[in-house]
Amino acid sequence: MLFGKLLPREGNFFALFNQHANHIGEAAEALVKLIANYSDAALRAQYTAAIDEAESAADSVTALVNKTIHQTFITPIDREQIHSLINTMDDVADLIQDVAETLVLYDVQSITQDMRSLADLDRRCVDRVRAAIATLDKIADSSVAEAALKTCEEIDQLEDDADRVLRSAMSALFRQEENVRELIKLKAIYELLETVSDRCQDVANIIEGIVLENS
Template identity: 65%
Template sequence: MFGKLLPREGNFFELFNQHAGYIVEAAQAFSQLVANYNNLELRAKYNEAVDHAEHAADRVTHEVNRAIHVTFITPIDRDQIHALINTMDDVADLMQDAAETMALYDVRTMTEEISRLTDLSVKCCERVRHAVSLLPRIAEPATMEAALKTCEEIDQLEGDADRVMRMAMSKLFRDDTEARELIKLKAIYELLESITDRCEDVANVIEGIILENS
């Protein structure tokens, strides 16, 4: 009788999709922030947009974690649900951290490396959204293959970001960069590269879900 009183499936996949959408929204707003950095009005506008998307993602994360405790039968393992939503939330948090760090450190100009890492971060977030959208149908062989392929693409993008990061660091320490600017840029590079790292972590969680549920 008790089991009949509790939700049996919940709307976890829909919540995952909502969260992934907010991750992409944050990434695209951050990309516009970088592209329009010299325009103070637009910089403030896109900074606010990043914050808005991150806060919306937080609300979805809280809803998923609440639903885990009140749903009797979940569509996938509870630990997998918890790992996926919280790893996804880390991506949104890092995006906000990068935007806030730029403001707090008073970064004056954008570098080519920031632009390249930002572009890779956006692509990673978009691939995360695509992989998440496939989860409800991973029992279908073609969908499972498509999801695994998308996870591989995220891994490749993360590898590209690693290479850009190494070159960016080499350039920072090789060139005659003023000490304070070096510290600022190093922090930004590391944050942006960590976004792609966390997207790769999301891909790893999704791969685990696929392998255990296919």
């Protein structure tokens, strides 16, 4: 019995990565819908709750991955890569929840087109993260590895797009918004939304490292 417990195990890390990526996707979709329907109090509460649920589910997967690392003798990729990947993915889920919470805490009364644009770019970044994560168990195949790297490049481009939207939004905000309280609120929301895409880029960088080292 003891011998059986000591046998090397790989753990089901790739399946857990995919589960987590799906939860981030749910949160990102709910964020887009939250912002699109923000004026409707019932829908606002519904989509905020959906984000909280997705973030909680992502937290559970993160905890399971970190626990499994310590229980696994042989891992399919480097332990530090596993740890960095799952925790950076979890940062994405946390930031999406932060956006939703800050909208409420700051009592934001109206949604701008720049918020909508940034939320949509975040959703697209997360979608590409999901696609890249789904390739990790097959990167021994050179064509899959190449596709994964291309997907990471797409995430980098989307993050650049979000940077441009943020710069434009900030320029307009400081030129046009005369209410200092509103300026502070909107600045915080814009920066949080853009940080979601930044963190997706961090995930892409980790995935690139995994692909290059293991393909």
